Amino acid sequence: MSTMSNNAIAHPDLDLNTRLDFITRGLARIDNADRALIEKTLQVKEKPSIYWGVAPTGRPHIGYLVPFVKIAEFVEAGLEVKVLVADVYAFLVNYKHSRSLVARRAEYYKFALGAVFEAILGLPVSCIQFHQETTFADTPGFINDAYELLCHTSQAAARSPTDELRNTVMLSPLVCPVVQSLDEKYMNCDFQLGGLDQAGYVVYEDEFLPKIGYSRQHARIYNKMLPGLTGTKMSASNPRSKIDLLDPPELVQQKIVDAICDPCMDIEDNPILALLKIVLLPISKLRLTRCFGAVSGASAYAPFIEPGAPDGALFSVMQESGEPQHYASYDEIERDYLDGNLSATALKNAVAKAMVQLLAPIRASFEANPSWRDVLNLAYPESEQDVLASGTVDASECFCIPAALRQISNERVKLTPFNSTLHAGEFMRVAKQHPEIWAHGPIGPFDSAQSFVSDFIETFVRPKTDMMLYAVIDKSKPSDGVDDDGVLAGLISYISTSPTNLCTEIAFVITLPPFQRTHVTSNAVGLLLNFALNSPDEGGLGFRRVQWMTSTVNYRSIRTAEKMGFTKEGIIRWDRLYPGGRRKGKLSSGKSLQAKGRATHMDEDDLGRDSVMLSMCWDDWFLEGKREHVNGRMDN
Incomplete structure (x- = not known):
């Protein structure tokens, strides 16, 4: 690819400290034991080897510049650098694509990543080696090792490394920890580079590889991760x-x-x-x-x-x-x-x-x-094209009522299906300044947009078929670039939705503080009530019941529901547990977890919650004037 000659590939006669600096600077994490092992290896080996693995899935993007900056520094330090194109892993984790397509993507990755390496310093791609997983993953030794690891691995352990594995309904992704662990063994390098997103796999490797007689001898180091341009995770599937x-x-x-x-x-x-x-x-x-x-x-x-x-x-x-x-x-x-x-x-x-x-x-x-x-x-x-290639797939794509996967709006407020790429960064930019918004609910607080997406959207929202999460847009404000019609003002959702029983619940009503005590909450709630209870002929779902549950000490939420016309039905005692709630700043119902001096099985940092149940039903809506009441509240 490059025409530059090989006579300028590496600095000659680098001392130990300079080589160590090239290898370890700018890392996200390196343990003291690994650093000591790297130093020891440099003292006894003239050209230690290191590998970095990549799965050929979506088209490579600028996030790959991060490991390749380190790879360029490894070359400068005089290391033998190997890039593993993990095509078997890519086939298993991205099972919707054929083996032949994955093979073509592996070719594409070699061209693209070779060009990335050359672009950094102008060095020829021959300075690094590309290896393909299929060259050893199809061998009898690898297959036997995989069988042995599978015999030691529970389903829970296979799901443990990442949220992607925890939420999958397919079997092939659960084999990925086995394959990636064996890569470590069969690459047989002195050092290994990975991203922080691979930390869960490392935990699996350290627990299970010794069970088949493999003892780790190499050092692991971790590069930093580049956030996406929207403030969330950078992804090939989100343009x-x-x-x-x-x-x-x-x-x-x-x-x-x-x-x-x-x-x-x-x-x-x-x-x-x-x-x-x-x-x-x-x-x-x-x-x-x-x-x-x-x-x-x-x-x-x-x-x-x-x-x-x-x-x-x-x-x-x-x-x-x-x-x-x-x-x-x-x-x-x-x-x-x-x-x-x-x-x-x-x-x-x-x-x-x-x-x-x-x-x-x-x-x-x-x-x-x-x-x-x-x-x-x-x-x-x-x-x-990858399922998410359009960048418009919503957090609630699995919702049981496809008709709800659309915008709902009036002149003042718009509800649009929540999209992590479009909405998460802006929502968390404001939410991080107001941790109190998480005090009464089971989720949060979150320390970043990435944790909000990974721990709430991807783990809690996306897998649910009964939950529909909307971004709330205040159309009375000029657009700030997130939405053409206005400003992102909060979240609201349907949960516990049952088309069979014609019922749903309005929940996760989070109006950001700058928009509280305005028209936003009443209009967002009113839009969901109209959509749920109006007849199909009127563009609604024709449901018979919409409920509202909140903590008995969340007085603002109770007051909002009652102002909108919900009827209080009763108290559900000890309805929720907030694990670690005291540490997270949650507000409980004030009940002690001690009973007559005896501690319960719950941790002292946990908190319990009583919930108040309110509802609005179809007869309230059509026969008792609640529809007119709600629409009147929206106009105020």
Whole structure:
């Protein structure tokens, strides 16, 4: 791919500390024992080996720059670097695709990731080795080891590494921990690189590999994870959250300009700062170290600085005044940004320019390689696009009533099916400032948009067929970019929905504090009541009962329900348990978990809740004037 000669592949005669710095800097995590093992291995081995595994599923995006920055540093440290293309794992976890399609994607990954490696420093792809899982996964030894691991693995253990496995209804993904664990054995390297999202697999490996006689001898290190442009997880299946490696420059520019970048959001969730911290500045530092002035065509691999930058500068930002501001470290950039001395617009423009420069060699490699161009359409044909490729799949896609998977609105408020890519980042940006909104419910608080998505949306909402979660949009406010019709004001949902019994419950009514005591809550609740209780001829579901349950000490929620016309039916004692509720800031019903001096089986940090049950039924709606009452409340 690259025309650069091999005579500049690595720095000669690096001392131990320099090699150790290349290997360990910028990591998300490295245990002291692993660090000591790396140091010991460098002392006794001239060229230790390290591997990183990747499953060829969705098209590679800029998130893959993160491990490849480390891979470039490994090459600089004189390591033998192996990239494992885990095609067997990809087939098992993405079972809807054929083996032949996965094989084509494995080819695509080799082209794409090879180009990523070359783009960072201009080194030839021959500096690293690509290995394919099928070369050893089909051997008798591997298959026998897999059978043995399966005999030791319970279903719970197989589901334990990730939420994806915990929620699957298929068998093949549950074999993935077995396959990934054996990769470790059969790659037989001194070190292993992985992302923090792989930590659950490591726990499985450490417990079960010794049961088949394999004792870990290598060190594990973890790279950081790049958040998506929307503030949630970057995913190949969510176009708005990521930049494809082959996106044209104008699209790269537009996606970065549109990315969330708010001083009030958690720093770790800010995609612009993350790109700087774990991709652009480390690459700029590597490029400065490498003295590109003597290399032909060095401009494509120059540091991300403007002409005239002082020695030691790693990144330049053009201010609105037209003058460049030069930075020697990420900390300086973050400090200026948080202090208001560096605008989000200037920062985004500089990051966009650097990303266009970084991705240019990858696009050039693609255009110059007919084999890569040919395999693109075979690996990602129009008929085999990933289920989530449109980026518009909603959190409640499994809801039992497809007719509810649509927008419901009036002149003041719109309810739209909650979409993690569109809504989670903005919702958590505000919610993090108000942890009290989680005090009366079983979920939360969440420390980031990513944890909100993984621990609530993906774990709690998406698997349920009886739950429909809506984002609440206040149409009286001008759009802030999340929704064209207004501003994201909160959440609301149907739960415990039964088409057979024609009943549902309105729950998770979370109106963000800036929108409380306005028209938002009454209109959101009113829209759901009208949709549930109105007849099908009127565009409703024709349900017979809508209930409302809340804690007996959630006085605001009770008052809201009663103002909307719900009838109180009674108290359900000890209806909920909040595990760890005291620690999480939950408000219970004030009942002690001690009974006559005897502790119950519950932890002292747990809290119990009594619930009040309220309802509105079809006869209330049509015969007792409740429909007119609700619509009147919505107009106030």
